Amino acid sequence: MIPNWIIQRSTLTPERIALRFEGKSWTYNEINDLALQQARKLTALGVKPHDRVAIYATSTPQIIFMICGCMHLQCEMVLLNLRLSNTELAYQIEDSEVVSIFSEDELVENLPKTAVSIHTFSEIEQTTLAEFTPAIEWSEEDTMTIMYTSGTTGYPKGVRQTIGNHVSNATSSLYNTGLVEDDAWLCTVPLFHISGFSMLCKCLLHGIRLDLYRKFDVDKVVNQLVEGSVTRMSVVAVTLERILSELENRNQQVSKRFLTMLAGGGPVPVDYLKRAIERGIQVSQTYGMTETSSQTATLSSEDALRKIGSAGKPLFFNQIKIADAKKPFEQGEILIKGAHVTPGYVGRFVEKPSQANGWLHSGDIGYLDDEGYLFVVDRRSDLIISGGENIYPAEIENVLTSHPSVREAGVCGVEDDQWGQVPNAFVVLKNEVDAEELLVFCKEHLASYKVPKKVYFVKELPRNGSSKLLRRKLQELI
Template sequence: MYPNLLVKRASLTPNRSAIIFEGRRWTFSQLKQEAIDFAEKLHMLGINKGMRIAILASSNPQLVTVLHGCMQLGCELVMLNERLTEEELLYQLNDSQPDVLLVDGLNRSLMYVNRLSFDEIIAAPNKPIKIDSEWSKDRTITIMYTSGTTGNPKGVRQTLENHVMSATGSALNLGVHPNDCWLCAMPLFHISGFSILMRSVLYGMTVSLHTKFNAEKATEEILNGTVTRMSVVAVTLERIISVLEERNLAIPDTFQSMLVGGGPVPLNYLERAIARNIPVLQTYGMTETSSQTTTLSSEDAIRKLGSAGKPLFFADIRISGEKEKGEICIKGPHVTKGYVGAASSKNPQVDGWLHTGDIGYIDDEGYLYVVDRRSDLIISGGENIYPAEVEQAIVKHKAVKEAGVTGIKDDTWGQVPIAFVVLKGQVTEEELKSFMKTQLATYKQPVGYYFIDELPRNASNKILRRKLHEYL
């Protein structure tokens, strides 16, 4: 058993700032009261302990209250990505089968059988609930969807133990200081954003919350000493570096660390970051590991440039295969025990190890280097794009027989997807682009379409996506 995280934190440091947002502050005591108030209103509306709640909302203090309120009520949270199309969202809802869908005040067209808006809940009267002082470590806190190599998104269960051990491992690596403030511009529906909320209540740390990333605003907060840490992906790191270069400024020593995830960081970015005194720490993790598994410590940042570091205290890694480079495998209490819905029968661990499908190697000092994020995976601005998912969407068009998708380098996003299409009818590139706008989120849509006679395949009739580059 673990203590009720928010209640425990509010009792320890009630007057410490929990959230900062657009000039307003919420203490941990205020956050606890607002969360319990929201939980009591949900209870009045028939939501009870153990129910599964899907949430579709933008990152702001209200969402933080909603998330903590649902946790106080003892519910599982299905975190929906607001960037997805209606079709993608409906797949996740049908797969996870939540008891209710909660949406924020924005105009959300997505409809569900049992749907409630935040405003409806806030307007409801309260019905007192018993607040548990302890939580089971095996309790599912969140369910987040991540695509598999088949293209079908899987709902990953993240337990209380997963979140707590992930945050604890990070704390043992980075250290915890009373004046820490984490700038969170990552969406809260991602593990990268949600994990910051978990660290906040465990560490007693302030979160400076941003609804969206803005390089100018983020840089200004860092320069004025308001924040001490931040999580970014390669493309957002580069934008902060560019702002500093334009102003010919460097980061003050008050800023402790900038954790970079979402794929390997170009060496050029790291060198430019060092020139601006940005303490960049590369990390490696995934949804199935509740955020970080390895992180480069600050003292090794320059000596091991390009490395994702060593495993956090409670984590272990190994490379599968006989060669120097192979599949990265992960073990530890931060690793998910399973999935929901269609993938619920799939065991994510083999003999206690999570086989990631990512390729890397470990040097003679035990530092991990990530070579590739799955052979066919496209990483665009920190977002994972799985070719099979895009291909399945393209072939829904009546004029398309087959499709193959791969990534090409892009100066802004790192990579962007392109598609090779075998037709069975008449269709133009513009018509396909228009069709795909209804099928997938914008970042997943191919930037170009190439019409070919046949796709390259192996003896097993599998598409050889790496061969598609040769067609260019």
């Protein structure tokens, strides 16, 4: 058992600022009070402890109050990605078997038709309080969050993250970074992503401040970095480049109070690392996944240039090895062990084991060098990483081949200056159709960032002897 995070934090540091957003701030005591109000209102609406619910909202204080209210109720929270299409949302809602959906008012019209009860934030706000007493202790084995990540089949998997998973990740991160006076995270990544949610968990557990942004605003972010009002931030390569360009345009350095910029979502270009050093930014490259509740390995800033391209070493309590590797530099599947690893999935993949002999098989190919530094060679084989978002080709191919004029489809990532990679599609037709019609079709079934930027019509797709599609050879057709 583990103490209720919110109650214990509000007891330890009640008057410490927990959250800042657009000029307003809340203490940990105020967060707890608002969370208890939410829990009592949800109870009045019929939500019971341990219910599985979905949350669909932008990154504002309201989603944090809702998340903390659900924590008090010990609900399993399915955090719905705002960028998903109607079809994708419908799949996740059905697959996860949630009993209620809590939605920001302005977003309700984006939700699919469903038999599940939908409660808007304003409806919840107006609900009268019911009796509710929060548990003082939580079980570490209980599921706290469920986040969907695509699989190689193209069907998204609902990944369970337990209370113990989140505690382990936050603890390992703390051992890596330490704590300083007036520590504060700047959060521009969505709270429905594991990177955003893990940031919230770190703040609650470590008792530090979260400066929350509704969306990335380069001017305001750079202002904070230069004035030194925050100490840490998480980015992907595309947002790091925008920060660097703005600093260069201003000819400014970040404050010496700013300590760490964690860079995930794929390798960071060497040029970005060099430019960051010139602007006083200590970049720490990371490797992790939804199944590991965020970080599992991190490259220290002092090694950023000495070990260019590396994701660093596993954080404390975490273990990484390369399957079947007998010596350094031998490539193989990256295997991960630790208390931060998911115990399993929900829905369609509920019977799929998440570990084999205690090790998570990541599906990523990599190697450890002679000093034990991890290098990721291929992110889940054919995975496309676009602006920090993971895109699986099979998911796009499934949509394209469902079009009546398409016989076969293959998708691969193509380098892009702004996003790192973007998906391109290669299609073998059954009947005549133009590319624009296929793109419109994709937009109806996929999140915007998954829609191919270009469609090429080809006579045949590259395949091996067993007729398996060779996605790595698709670019040769351009």
